[in-house]
Amino acid sequence: ANTLRVMTEDAAQTYTFKNAVLATGSTPIEIPGFKYSKRVINSTGALSLPEIPKKLVVIGGGYIGMELGTAYANFGTEVTVVEAGDEILAGFEKAMSSVVKRALQKKGNVNIHTKAMAKGVEETETGVKVSFEVKGEIQTVEADYVLVTVGRRPNTQEIGLEQVGVKMTDRGIIEIDEQCRTNVPNIYAIGDIVPGPPLAHKASYEGKVAVEAISGHASAIDYIGIPAVCFTDPELASVGYTKKQAEEA
Known part of the structure; x- marks a missing residue:
């Protein structure tokens, strides 16, 4: 070629x-039941909102969702995080991600739901109603926008x-x-x-x-030497092996 x-x-x-x-x-992934629109946004849309929302739902507790969720929480937005996995920020060791989780919960305007499956969204004249399932129970939360950050x-x-x-x-x-x-x-x-x-x-x-x-x-790639950084509050940074990786190496 x-x-x-x-x-x-x-x-x-x-x-x-x-x-x-x-x-x-x-490109940001669009998931079933959450078609992108004025009120259902991806990470690009979250950077260009016309106003600071009073309430924001974040689908996905990875680094993009947590960085943007943290930023809006610091602006005063009430943030609800819906994460399907056991923990937020799964790419980092639990000892690190738990520090961020505790700090966000101390703010008083951040609610984090893990092991939670997003089900759908209903758009209203003034915002959205987002439904998600936790331990077999369907819960609903209202917000101005829902931010979908489940990968790219x-x-x-x-x-x-x-x-x-x-x-x-x-x-x-x-x-x-x-x-x-x-x-x-x-x-x-x-x-x-x-x-x-x-x-x-x-x-x-x-x-x-x-x-x-x-x-x-x-030249050759050495991924172990590439740092990982997450701009939450507090920020996280790591480089090299995790404890588990070192034990398995």
């Missing part, structure tokens, strides 16, 4: 290349990867080696479209490794 065709509103342009780096990013989908569809034979998982994640090279030797991939958390600094590091590999250097 050495040709790229780019379609614009006006025309199509064709580029030839010796090597290519794919970095098409990702890689932007790997309909860009011609199948035609050139680039291997992907069922979820559209591109398989790469330690130099970010795909199974097609001159095509590399980085960022949200490859395995690992969708973090900007991870993508930057992968881009550096890919370019160095293309330039002939013996």
Whole structure:
């Protein structure tokens, strides 16, 4: 593969290349029963609301949901978090995530529901009614907006990867080696479209490794050395092995 065709509103342009780096990013996942609208928003919408909501429901207790939920809680919004897993911030050790959970609960305007399954949303003239299930019981909470942060989908569809034979998982994640090279030797991939958390600094590091590999250097990815940061209140940061990973290594 050495040709790229780019379609614009006006025309199509064709580029030839010796090597290519794919970095098409990702898109917020839309879940059943929560179609995006004026009141049902994703992380992008949460950054451009016309006003500070009085009440906000956050579906998903991962780092995106907790960062945005924390920010709005600090603005004075009453925040309700609905997380399907056992704990919020599952990517961090429980000893760390529990500190954030306690701090948020002390604020007095944050309610966190774990082992809770979001069921649906009903939009009203002034807001939303969100239903979720906890221990077999359906609960309902009213809010101005509901923020859905249950993950992101890689932007790997309909860009011609199948035609050139680039291997992907069922979820559209591109398989790469330690130099970010795909199974097609001159095509590399980085960022949200490859395995690992969708973090900007991870993508930057992968881009550096890919370019160095293309330039002939013996660079390779070492994910253990990439820090993970969550801008909650308090903030969390970690690097290296967790205790469990170290014991299993």
